[in-house]
Amino acid sequence: MNAFTPSRRGLLATAAGFGLSLQLLAVPAVAADAALNKKKVIVVICRGGMDGLSVAPPVGDSDYHGLRGALAFGSEALPLDGTFALHPQLTAVHAMAKAGEARIVPAVATPDRARSHFEAQDVLETGAPGVYSTTSGWLNRTVETLSAHRKVDAISIGPTAPLLLRGKVQTASWSPGRGVDAEARLPTLLQDLYRNDALLGPALARGLATETMAKDATAGLDGGQGAMMAQNGGKAGGGFKAGGGAQGAQGGREAAKTLGESLAGFMREPGGPTVAAISLDGFDSHAGQAGLLTQRLAYLDAVLDGVHTGLGPEWKNTVVLVATEFGRTARTNGTQGTDHGTGSTALILGGALKPGGIVGDWPTLKQSALFENRDVAPTLDMRGLFKGVLAEHMAVDRTALDNTVFPSSAAVKPVLGLV
Amino acid sequence: MTVDRDKRKETSAVALADKDMLAAIAVTRFGLGAKPGEIAEAARDPHGFLRAQIRRSGADQPPGQPVTSRERMGEFRDYQRERREARLEKTADVRPAAAAPANGADPTMADARPKRRDVADPVKAVGNMLREDISSDFTARTQLAASTDAAFRERWTLFWANHFTVSATKAITGTVVGPFEQEAIRPNVFGHFEDLLGAAESHPAMLTYLDQIQSIGPDSQFASMQRRGGPFGVGARPQQAALRSPGLNENLAREIMELHTVGVNGGYTQADVTEFARAMTGLSIGNERDGNYGAAVFREQAHEPGARMIMGVRYDQRGKEQTNAILTDLAAKPQTARFICGKIARHFVADDPPPALVARLEDAWRSSKGDLAYVADTLISAPEAWDPTPAKFKTPYEFIVSSFRAAGGQPQTFQSFGPILTALGQKPFSAPSPKGWPEDAQSWAAPDAIVKRMQFAQAFSVNTVRDRDPKILAADALGERLTPDTAKAIARAESRQEGFALLLMSPEFQRR
Numbered sequence: 054m055n056a057f058t059p060s061r062r063g064l065l066a067t068a069a070g071f072g073l074s075l076q077l078l079a080v081p082a083v084a085a086d087a088a089l090n091k092k093k094v095i096v097v098i099c100r101g102g103m104d105g106l107s108v109a110p111p112v113g114d115s116d117y118h119g120l121r122g123a124l125a126f127g128s129e130a131l132p133l134d135g136t137f138a139l140h141p142q143l144t145a146v147h148a149m150a151k152a153g154e155a156r157i158v159p160a161v162a163t164p165d166r167a168r169s170h171f172e173a174q175d176v177l178e179t180g181a182p183g184v185y186s187t188t189s190g191w192l193n194r195t196v197e198t199l200s201a202h203r204k205v206d207a208i209s210i211g212p213t214a215p216l217l218l219r220g221k222v223q224t225a226s227w228s229p230g231r232g233v234d235a236e237a238r239l240p241t242l243l244q245d246l247y248r249n250d251a252l253l254g255p256a257l258a259r260g261l262a263t264e265t266m267a268k269d270a271t272a273g274l275d276g277g278q279g280a281m282m283a284q285n286g287g288k289a290g291g292g293f294k295a296g297g298g299a300q301g302a303q304g305g306r307e308a309a310k311t312l313g314e315s316l317a318g319f320m321r322e323p324g325g326p327t328v329a330a331i332s333l334d335g336f337d338s339h340a341g342q343a344g345l346l347t348q349r350l351a352y353l354d355a356v357l358d359g360v361h362t363g364l365g366p367e368w369k370n371t372v373v374l375v376a377t378e379f380g381r382t383a384r385t386n387g388t389q390g391t392d393h394g395t396g397s398t399a400l401i402l403g404g405a406l407k408p409g410g411i412v413g414d415w416p417t418l419k420q421s422a423l424f425e426n427r428d429v430a431p432t433l434d435m436r437g438l439f440k441g442v443l444a445e446h447m448a449v450d451r452t453a454l455d456n457t458v459f460p461s462s463a464a465v466k467p468v469l470g471l472v
Numbered sequence: 473m474t475v476d477r478d479k480r481k482e483t484s485a486v487a488l489a490d491k492d493m494l495a496a497i498a499v500t501r502f503g504l505g506a507k508p509g510e511i512a513e514a515a516r517d518p519h520g521f522l523r524a525q526i527r528r529s530g531a532d533q534p535p536g537q538p539v540t541s542r543e544r545m546g547e548f549r550d551y552q553r554e555r556r557e558a559r560l561e562k563t564a565d566v567r568p569a570a571a572a573p574a575n576g577a578d579p580t581m582a583d584a585r586p587k588r589r590d591v592a593d594p595v596k597a598v599g600n601m602l603r604e605d606i607s608s609d610f611t612a613r614t615q616l617a618a619s620t621d622a623a624f625r626e627r628w629t630l631f632w633a634n635h636f637t638v639s640a641t642k643a644i645t646g647t648v649v650g651p652f653e654q655e656a657i658r659p660n661v662f663g664h665f666e667d668l669l670g671a672a673e674s675h676p677a678m679l680t681y682l683d684q685i686q687s688i689g690p691d692s693q694f695a696s697m698q699r700r701g702g703p704f705g706v707g708a709r710p711q712q713a714a715l716r717s718p719g720l721n722e723n724l725a726r727e728i729m730e731l732h733t734v735g736v737n738g739g740y741t742q743a744d745v746t747e748f749a750r751a752m753t754g755l756s757i758g759n760e761r762d763g764n765y766g767a768a769v770f771r772e773q774a775h776e777p778g779a780r781m782i783m784g785v786r787y788d789q790r791g792k793e794q795t796n797a798i799l800t801d802l803a804a805k806p807q808t809a810r811f812i813c814g815k816i817a818r819h820f821v822a823d824d825p826p827p828a829l830v831a832r833l834e835d836a837w838r839s840s841k842g843d844l845a846y847v848a849d850t851l852i853s854a855p856e857a858w859d860p861t862p863a864k865f866k867t868p869y870e871f872i873v874s875s876f877r878a879a880g881g882q883p884q885t886f887q888s889f890g891p892i893l894t895a896l897g898q899k900p901f902s903a904p905s906p907k908g909w910p911e912d913a914q915s916w917a918a919p920d921a922i923v924k925r926m927q928f929a930q931a932f933s934v935n936t937v938r939d940r941d942p943k944i945l946a947a948d949a950l951g952e953r954l955t956p957d958t959a960k961a962i963a964r965a966e967s968r969q970e971g972f973a974l975l976l977m978s979p980e981f982q983r984r
Binding site for chain 1: 641682683686687688690718719720721722723726730731736742745865895896897904905907910913914915916917918919920921922923924926927929930957958961965966970973974977978979982
């Protein structure tokens, strides 16, 4: 024993010298990590300025019908509480809300007030207090921060990576396609040709690894054509998809659900990503809003439905955040639509959620309460919502949240008690 | 001090580039990628090769018979009408009891199924025709890009088409993106910016895409008549009229300022946007009543009367002269020169371009009052634009077009390149927002996109390389820009197809 002790001490000292002491000594923390390693967060960005008053119409607010006129919802909306309901297309979200697994955040905004899509999306995704202050996304910096303590992987679904997930950490990206022939020489030759290429080298390696994982992740799903259609054809008006009709819409909904299930499939893989982002376009409803949002929200609902079903037992470890760059004018404009506004509605869903009512305060739609006599007044900084989830669900360190993940945001308090 | 040192370094790097390198840069960076023989042609006088492509009369038009946006809008209106009628008939079929009397009692009503299909067919047929229109417009445009000898002219044009984005993400504008480029953009790309701006903003496609066509002055004759239940609101119950009272839509006004002229930091406020939207009321497209369907019109009775204050300037012109005066002023603002010259430098040279280059372009813009031919000439002359290190990662469209050029061919069918563009995130004519397509590497170099580019290169090589030597194709495509590493990899390839695919996927071919 005596002979053994010095050597053991020596071993520890050597380990400490290499910065390994924490790992060796913190056994209880490692056990806690097992639970933590399963925690998942998914962020859905809805681009174009999603109208909060359509996502969760405040049907019980006495000013709502007067402001919205023909665009106002009545009994067809899916009731939540005395004030709020959900858009009739959000049936899956409504079922989750009834089960205490979805809540609305009805008056939330980024710190940006310019009513420009592109500036507001930039602020939403970089997590910075203002535009052009940083070029990486807050979700990428979250992964960077967490990677110091445990292995965390992230994926974006779609042919291009959203700014939200761009940055120092090379994250995965995937969209439905044909898959890679494992026997082909080209991937290997290219990896060699890219060995000194800081952009293409890591991207190709990551892409090939994700393709391998995709074989399992999307097994049993119509991961090819159906999801491909969802990715590309499921937009408002359909672009090329001039036809459609009820049957087309149904097909679009199924494809969107498959896309959500594919994302879930990746997250259920052993060693798969625990952080994910997906971005949906087409919410800019200046004219003909009713039809446009019926289509877009059905699509959103189906993606969320797919994520929910696809995650299966992992749903209880998951929080999904749905956010947009800004809300729209409280009043209907002259063309049965709404123009760029400020406060909007975010959604927070997941089996990890604590049941509860609305998140944040409702400022009401009284004329005196409107922001600049025009928009829903924000009562909550979007960063507070994100910070709360990251702090309590993902165990991101508070100092990092205040300084690195959301720069200069110490004054923005995390919304606690959501999970 | 640091700046000076950097500048010296830049100049010396440029000075080192010999004529063959300059020719390779001219064709790959300023142009759309080399066709076999093109670099050799440019090597005689790389700057002159590009300058000769500047042409007052504007860009080339894609091959084929031009169809006007007016015809296309008419077709779309017919399609919508048929669809509406088909829907009505469908409803009638589903509820035979209600429909039978109106239809004059059809005894075969019991068999509603086949009938429904018959009714739906013409709609589907027209829908396919519209889709076909978009595909053939885009194919013609890509054929032009893949085959033109004046590829700098075409790249310059594509820059402006993206600056003034009209997208097929809206069904109604799908079939007019092509005609819009042909009518508003192509003739004006080497004229004065003010004229290009006027042509783009007053074009029916833009007016439709950015929701201007229904925007109505709240105090216009039209609006007050409708409020009184006048000729336009006959039969409407007062309550209903109030619910649907016509008014402003500020989409176009905001995007003109934010995206097309002064930029988001251009110094305008929400009040300026709303005032501009008021000024533009009346700008719309003709309807069936006035027999001008699909043409840009100005409706005095929908125009908000009175003077407008925008960015500190009072506009008391009447009618559409008010919009013209505002556009003229926006075009002339120094913020506009700065914003757009920054974009030009980012498009042609680097995601983060040398400030000296932007300053040079801005000077040219201001001193020539927005003469785009002069700005293009200044870009060609700018030493900062000729750095041999390629800084731009190709967008999917640039990658596909340059692949066809490297193979010395052009696409024969939409199918041969349309779907891959969609898979790479750049669906033909369908920019995700009025901001247009992004042009930075981070947007296009996601892992999934690189894998899909590789898959395209594989399939494309199989179909195009035939019995040609990929080493020669590589020398033709990249000239002096071909690196020893890539040349070696191509030389070692086990098949011609593999060699050509390696060329297309090489770091230097992926960039420009």
